[in-house]
Amino acid sequence: MLSNGKTRIVSDVCNDVFWQVFITAYCYVRHPYLTCFTMQLHRKLPAPACPDHPVDKFFWRKIFDRDPSTVAMSDKLHAKQIACDLCPDIKVPATLWVGERFEDIPAELLARNAVVKSTHGSGFFHIIRDGRYDRQEMIAKTRKWMHTDYSRYCGEWNYRNIDRKLFVEEFLTHGDGRAVSLEAKVYVFGETALYSFCFHDRLTDQARQSFYDAHGNVFSYTQYLHYPVSFDPPPPSHPRLLETASRLAAGRDHVRVDLYELDGTIYFSEFTFHTIGGKLGSAVKRQFPQLNRLWDLRRTWFLTQPQSGWRGAYARWLKSRLDRMAAQSDA
Numbered sequence: 001m002l003s004n005g006k007t008r009i010v011s012d013v014c015n016d017v018f019w020q021v022f023i024t025a026y027c028y029v030r031h032p033y034l035t036c037f038t039m040q041l042h043r044k045l046p047a048p049a050c051p052d053h054p055v056d057k058f059f060w061r062k063i064f065d066r067d068p069s070t071v072a073m074s075d076k077l078h079a080k081q082i083a084c085d086l087c088p089d090i091k092v093p094a095t096l097w098v099g100e101r102f103e104d105i106p107a108e109l110l111a112r113n114a115v116v117k118s119t120h121g122s123g124f125f126h127i128i129r130d131g132r133y134d135r136q137e138m139i140a141k142t143r144k145w146m147h148t149d150y151s152r153y154c155g156e157w158n159y160r161n162i163d164r165k166l167f168v169e170e171f172l173t174h175g176d177g178r179a180v181s182l183e184a185k186v187y188v189f190g191e192t193a194l195y196s197f198c199f200h201d202r203l204t205d206q207a208r209q210s211f212y213d214a215h216g217n218v219f220s221y222t223q224y225l226h227y228p229v230s231f232d233p234p235p236p237s238h239p240r241l242l243e244t245a246s247r248l249a250a251g252r253d254h255v256r257v258d259l260y261e262l263d264g265t266i267y268f269s270e271f272t273f274h275t276i277g278g279k280l281g282s283a284v285k286r287q288f289p290q291l292n293r294l295w296d297l298r299r300t301w302f303l304t305q306p307q308s309g310w311r312g313a314y315a316r317w318l319k320s321r322l323d324r325m326a327a328q329s330d331a
Contacts, residue, residue, distance in 0.1 A: 058278030
């Protein structure tokens with residue numbers, strides 16, 4: 001007869017095998033498109049039951065971590081108010097108009113610098129400079145935005161239930177009239193702002209990008225958004241940008257916070273929950289081997305809120321397994 005300790009070990013092993021097989025099969029069968037999409041990103045089948053790789057964690061997040069608060073945070077309009085509530089000293093670009101048709105935008109708003117956006121997708125924006133734009137092209141483009149369910153592309157379910165709107169936003173400029181020259185995409189895990197991508201002079205022909213850690217060290221990185229890689233020193237505001245992003249992330253397991261810095265003032269841009277559809281580059285994993293430890297799924301909505309049925313049983317197993325793994329790592 002097995003001792004109590006051995007019985008517990010056998011029980012743990014059986015539970016581990018069951019949930020690994022069941023969750024993997026469920027994800028592959030129930031979400032074949034998302035499985036294939038993730039396989040293309042990762043070059044191998046995802047391992048979602050107890051994910052230990054960033055790509056697998058994004059895959060798991062899309063299927064299980066259906067945190068309703070991320071819908072409002074993904075809404076480009078609502079996110080501004082959420083950011084102001086979380087960080088009262090943050091600034092946001094002014095919203096000048098909200099509607100559903102480009103044709104309804106007052107002409108005077110389009111006669112100068114302005115940004116036309118939609119609320120519900122990634123990359124749905126157009127910058128108008130000095131009133132120059134093709135009206136028919138903009139009508140066609142914005143109609144396409146409004147008819148696009150962006151959640152279908154990469155499984156980013158949080159975009160599905162956003163109220164689709166167009167809006168015109170203030171175009172940020174420095175005191176000397178230059179377009180905003182610094183944009184930072186800060187990656188936060190729990191309370192830790194681990195690294196950032198900074199875009200310098202993005203709206204000029206000198207546009208370039210740099211990749212920094214939390215201490216301002218700069219690293220080489222494959223081109224992101226087709227901008228040349230540079231080794232510019234970190235901007236003086238870099239520590240404040242990371243600190244502000246950490247406050248806005250509010251202890252979530254992982255969120256990317258996009259910010260601008262303008263003449264010493266930090267502006268909020270947006271929250272992103274599935275970077276590049278659910279991928280972190282190889283340079284990120286190489287430079288930050290502690291990333292998987294910092295990205296703690298035990299902070300997620302799925303593991304902190306009650307789940308029903310088999311999902312509840314799975315959540316209890318996953319939490320227990322993650323606790324065991326953390327204890328082994330700390331030993």
